Amino acid sequence: MAKWSDYARSILGSEDDIQKSYPVQFKDKRGWLVMSNRKLLFLEEEGFISLKYNKALELPYSYIAKVNVTPKLIVILDGDGEEFNFTETDVNLKIIGKGLQDLIAKSKQ
Secondary structure, three states: OOHHHHHHHHHHOOOOOEEEEEEEEEOOEEEEEEEEOOEEEEEEEEOOOOOEEEEEEEEEHHHEEEEEEEOOEEEEEEOOOOEEEEEOOOOOHHHHHHHHHHHHHHHOO
16 A cells, blocks of 8 residues: 555544545645545655655535636645646646545535
């Protein structure tokens, strides 16, 4: 099991679970976009041989106003209009965006 997932679980706590995760870039930093039942995390990956992770973003789904997906970019707007851009992944960004939109909708039920 990857260490990033252990770190993500420690942030989420026992009431929330990881649903999806993808390697992406955020603010020119590589790391993991982690989607749980309730929130979105970006865990920045540092190091080469000995990896270390830092939480660079924690955004509850209730605070996400809009998700836009283009072929090269996922743009998330929060309730204050702040923009978060995610790029460069081996996974089709449309798949990531759809997964995020589905989890946001499910969290509102």
